[in-house]
Amino acid sequence: MKYTLVVLAAITGVCANVIGAPPADQHLYVPLEDGKWRCLGNPDVVIDYGQINDDQCDCPDGSDEPGTNACSRSGNGGTSADLFYCHNEGHFPGFIERFKLNDGVCDYDKCCDGSDEYKSGACPNKCKEIHQQFVSFSKRLRRDSAVALVQRDRLIKEARAIREKLEHKIDKLKHHQKVNGDGDNGEAKDTNDDNGDGVRDDVMNKIVRSVDAVEAKIALLESIMTKMMDNYNPNFNDGAVKEAIKDFQNYMSEQYNDDDDDDDESSSQLSKLLQSLKLSPSSSSSKVNEANEVNKQIKQYQTDIDIFTQELNRYYGKDDIYRALNDIKISTDYGDYKYKIALLDSIHQDKVLVGKFANFDEHDESILYYTNGSKCWNGPHRSARIILVCGKTHEIISISEPEKCEYTIEMTSPIACHELTEEDIINRFKVDFSQL
Structure with missing residues (x-):
C-alpha cells in the first residue's frame, strides 16, 4: 500500500515529503514513472522508491537514507550532505548530524520539534517555548547591541584623538628640531661646520671685532706718535721721549719696507690664527658646550620622532579602533587560574606567559593571535587566540584548551559589534534547557 501511494504521488505530480531531506533537496527524491529511483551520486544504480529511508544502505553514496544513520552520504549532489533536516515549525529550520538520530537524546538546540527522535517519539515538540526564548533574547541582544555600538563609536573617536595627538607631537618635535638646528639631518651645527655658520660664526665674529678694535687703537697710537715726532723740540733733553720717538721711527720704517712683501703672508698668518682660534676649545668652550647640548637635544628630538612615527604607522585594525585599547x-x-589580558600586548595565566600578541586574523580582525608563550613541560610553547564577540564591555566569557598548551579565549567587546542581522541573532542564540 505504501508503494502504491508513492507511485500515485509521482503520477499526480505530488512530491512526497522525504524525511531528513531539506525542501531544497525534495525534488531530488521524485520517483521515476515505474516507481523506481536513481541514486543521486550513482544514477546508474536504480532501486525501488520504497527503499528510501528503510534503514538499509542501498546506494553507494548513501543518498537513499537521508533520514536515517544507516550510511554516510557524500558527493551525492544534495545540499544537506551528512545532515538531517528538522522542519521546526514555529521556529527556525535546523540541521543535525545523522549519527545523532534516534539516540535517545532530545537535541532541542537543533531540532526543537523533536524530529531527531522520530522512531520513539520521546521528544515532544518544544518549538513554541524555544521561539519565545529566542524572541526575548533577540530583544535583549538588539538593546545591548545598540549600547555597544555607541561604545564602539566612542572607541573610534578615542583612537582618532590619539592619532591626532601623535601627529601633533611629531609636528611639534620637527619644529623644535628645525629651530634648534639643521632639521634636515637632525644635528646642530657643531665646531666642524665647514660653512662657518652657527655657534662658530658667533665666536669668529667676536674675534674679528676684537682685531678691529686693536687695529683702531694702533691707528690712534700711530697718529699720536706721528704728531709727537713732527712737533718734538730736540732742544728739550728728555731721554724717554727721544727713545720713544726713535723706536717709533724704526717701527714705521719696518712697516713701510715690509708692507708690500708681507701683505699676503700677514693675511695668511691671520687666517691661520683665526682658524686655530676657531678650532681651539679653549677659545670658545662655553659656546662649544652650548653647541653640544643643542646637538644632543636635536638627536633626542629625532629619537622621539622615530618612536612616535613608528607608533603612528602601527596597524590597529579597521578604523584604527584597537589603538583605543x-x-x-x-x-x-x-x-x-587568574588570567590577565592586555589585548595588544600579552596574556598571562597567573605568572606564566601564555603568549605575546602576534597579529590579527587575516579575514576577521575580531580574532587575535598570541605566540611565543612559556614552554609547556614536555610540550610546545604556549599560544592562544582570542575571539571577540559583541558586548557592551570587555569581559572573558570562556577559556578552553582544545590542544595541549593552545588556548582559546572568548571575550565580549564593543569592537566586535555591528548592525545585527537576523542570521547573527540566530547564530548567537542558545537554548535554555532549564526552562523547557
Missing part, C-alpha cells in the same frame, strides 16, 4: 587590561579568575 592600548591601555585596557582584563583580569579574571577562571577555573584554578
